[in-house]
Structures are given as C-alpha cells and as structure tokens.
Amino acid sequence: MYVLNDNIFYVTLFIDMSPYDGILVMMETIAEKLKLEHFSRTAFIRLLDYVIDTIKPYRIVLASGKPTIRESVEIHPGHVFDIPLSGTKHSIYGRGKEIDELRMVPGEVFYTRPFVWKRPLWDCAHEMSSFVFNEQFIRLTYVDILTPPEPGMYPRSSCFYHTQLPPSEPIRKLLSVLELLEENGDSGGAAMEVMRGLFRLTREMLKEDIGQEFTQSQITFQRIDQYLRENFQANINRNHVAHVFKLHPGYISRLYLDNSNHTFSETLHSLRMEHAAILLKTTDLLVNEITDHCGYESLTFFTAAFKKYFGVPPARFRQQYLKEQYIEKA
Numbered sequence: 001m002y003v004l005n006d007n008i009f010y011v012t013l014f015i016d017m018s019p020y021d022g023i024l025v026m027m028e029t030i031a032e033k034l035k036l037e038h039f040s041r042t043a044f045i046r047l048l049d050y051v052i053d054t055i056k057p058y059r060i061v062l063a064s065g066k067p068t069i070r071e072s073v074e075i076h077p078g079h080v081f082d083i084p085l086s087g088t089k090h091s092i093y094g095r096g097k098e099i100d101e102l103r104m105v106p107g108e109v110f111y112t113r114p115f116v117w118k119r120p121l122w123d124c125a126h127e128m129s130s131f132v133f134n135e136q137f138i139r140l141t142y143v144d145i146l147t148p149p150e151p152g153m154y155p156r157s158s159c160f161y162h163t164q165l166p167p168s169e170p171i172r173k174l175l176s177v178l179e180l181l182e183e184n185g186d187s188g189g190a191a192m193e194v195m196r197g198l199f200r201l202t203r204e205m206l207k208e209d210i211g212q213e214f215t216q217s218q219i220t221f222q223r224i225d226q227y228l229r230e231n232f233q234a235n236i237n238r239n240h241v242a243h244v245f246k247l248h249p250g251y252i253s254r255l256y257l258d259n260s261n262h263t264f265s266e267t268l269h270s271l272r273m274e275h276a277a278i279l280l281k282t283t284d285l286l287v288n289e290i291t292d293h294c295g296y297e298s299l300t301f302f303t304a305a306f307k308k309y310f311g312v313p314p315a316r317f318r319q320q321y322l323k324e325q326y327i328e329k330a
Contacts, residue, residue, distance in 0.1 A: 030085045030127050038159035044140045048203040059108045060191050062182040063093040065116035068283040072293045073117040075278050078134040079175050082110040087126030092119040113179045115282050122148050138163045154230040163209045174198045221259040232271040235295050238264050273309045280318040287314045
C-alpha cells in the first residue's frame with residue numbers, strides 16, 4: 001500500500017508471515033518527521049499538534065474491564081489513551097459482557113479508565129503514542145513497533161515526556177466525564193467531543209509546563225525507570241535491564257541511588273506487589289495466575305513476598321478487600 005501524506009511518500013508493506021502479521025517499511029517515521037526527542041517539551045507539543053490537526057481522531061473506543069480474562073493484562077492506575085500513528089494497533093479488551101478484539105488505525109483512539117484491564121498484542125507493525133494522565137503528572141510516549149518484542153515483553157518507549165505539573169482542574173473534570181460515559185453509556189457520541197477538548201487542553205498545558213533541565217544521567221534513569229514500569233510483569237532483573245540498555249549493572253544501581261528514594265530491586269519489587277494487589281481487587285484470577293502475571297516463577301516465594309509487603313497473604317488480602325466493599329455497599 002502506498003500513501004501520499006503531507007508531501008511525504010510512505011511505503012507500507014504487509015507480508016503474511018508468522019508470528020508477525022506485518023512489516024512496516026517507511027521512508028520516514030513519525031518520530032523523524034516530527035523530530036521527537038526524549039524529554040523534549042517542544043517535541044511533544046509537535047506530537048500533540050500532529051494528533052489534533054493532522055490525524056484528527058474520528059473514533060474513540062471505551063474499554064469496560066468486564067469480563068476479565070486469564071491471560072496477562074495491562075492495568076494502569078491512570079487514564080490512558082492509546083493512539084496509533086501508523087500501521088495497525090492490535091488489542092484485546094472487555095466490552096460489557098464480552099471480550100472483544102480491536103485493530104485500530106490512525107484516527108482511532110483506545111481509552112481505558114483507571115484500573116481497567118487491556119491486553120495489547122504486538123503482532124502488527126505500527127507506531128503509536130500513549131497519553132497517560134496520573135494524579136501528579138501527565139506522561140506522553142512514542143513507541144515504534146517495527147519488529148515484535150521478545151515473548152512476554154513490552155516494546156521499549158522510544159521517547160517520552162513527563163510533565164512537571166499535575167493535570168489541571170479542567171482536564172480532571174473532562175477525565176471524570178469520560179469515566180461516566182464509559183460507565184453509563186455514550187449513546188449520543190459525546191466522548192469524541194470530550195476527548196478532543198481534553199487533547200487541546202493538554203497541548204495548552206504543555207506550553208506552560210516549563211520545568212528543570214535534565215542531565216544525561218537523569219534522562220538515562222528516566223528511560224530505565226519507564227522500561228521497568230512497562231516490563232515488571234516479565235521475569236526480568238537488573239542484569240537483564242543492563243543488557244537491554246548496554247550498561248554495567250552497577251551503573252544502574254548508582255542511577256537509582258542518585259535519582260530515587262529506592263534501589264532498583266526495591267522499585268521492581270514494589271511495582272510487582274502493587275500490581276498484584278490491583279489484580280486481587282479487580283479480577284477473579286487465582287493466586288497462582290497472579291504469580292505468573294507479576295514476574296514470579298514460584299507461588300511459595302510470591303506468597304511470602306506479598307505477606308511481608310502487605311502483612312497478610314494474597315488470599316486473605318482479597319477476602320478483606322471484598323468484605324470492606326460489601327460493608328461500604330450495605
């Protein structure tokens with residue numbers, strides 16, 4: 001397929017070959033076109049311009065998180081918008097009473113509210129951006145998936161921007177509206193207009209988000225920490241991460257000592273424990289299944305680690321949570 005867009009000639013070649021459905025070949029990537037740079041505010045303003053003014057999203061898909069599935073899933077505490085920039089983005093998600101499969105192209109946006117699962121599949125070549133709205137910051141990422149990642153791994157973010165400011169009050173209110181539309185239905189198609197307004201407000205916020213300058217070591221730390229947050233569910237450790245970034249394991253430990261209140265091991269452990277707690281609260285997965293979803297190979301080791309972290313074993317943790325929910329609703 002040949003596409004002529006904004007005076008740039010793209011060549012997209014899809015080849016039927018297993019296990020990867022497509023190979024995306026472009027004379028120029030979106031990152032090259034927009035001159036995206038890691039932690040560059042002005043570069044990500046250009047990305048927002050491109051999404052709002054060039055792609056012009058025309059459809060938003062709202063995930064419900066019900067029913068749950070047994071496979072490994074991604075659950076985030078913030079609001080997440082996945083935005084294909086080229087190629088096809090493939091995902092599995094819950095849609096009310098059934099599991100649905102989604103193949104998105106540029107112009108479509110996939111929204112998950114906090115603690116709603118999705119299962120991204122990396123079997124189609126594409127470029128994408130994610131806009132992630134947390135309580136304390138907004139994170140915008142760019143990823144190019146031109147080849148599939150290793151089994152069980154997520155692709156590494158090519159670059160991202162992390163705001164210094166938390167989401168503004170108007171942004172928070174629009175996110176609340178999207179939550180309500182997902183929970184109660186969007187028969188009038190209002191979610192699209194809410195999303196468009198949200199993206200425009202985010203662009204204006206970035207223009208005012210002038211923070212500190214980062215050193216190369218701080219940028220390296222941010223990239224490693226982002227990789228950890230994207231892949232903690234896999235069976236990874238410090239040596240694995242060092243190999244991925246072509247760094248000495250000791251240097252990674254030093255980066256965490258200099259830039260964080262926690263060591264590398266403490267950070268990885270905390271991510272896995274907090275994710276396990278979310279799965280216990282929001283899914284009906286068995287404890288041994290959650291063990292696999294959190295990067296642990298031993299149920300015994302996972303149970304002991306969970307009890308040490310939360311004070312109770314996983315099964316008791318779930319029982320206490322369900323009891324608290326029942327009392328609140330009574």
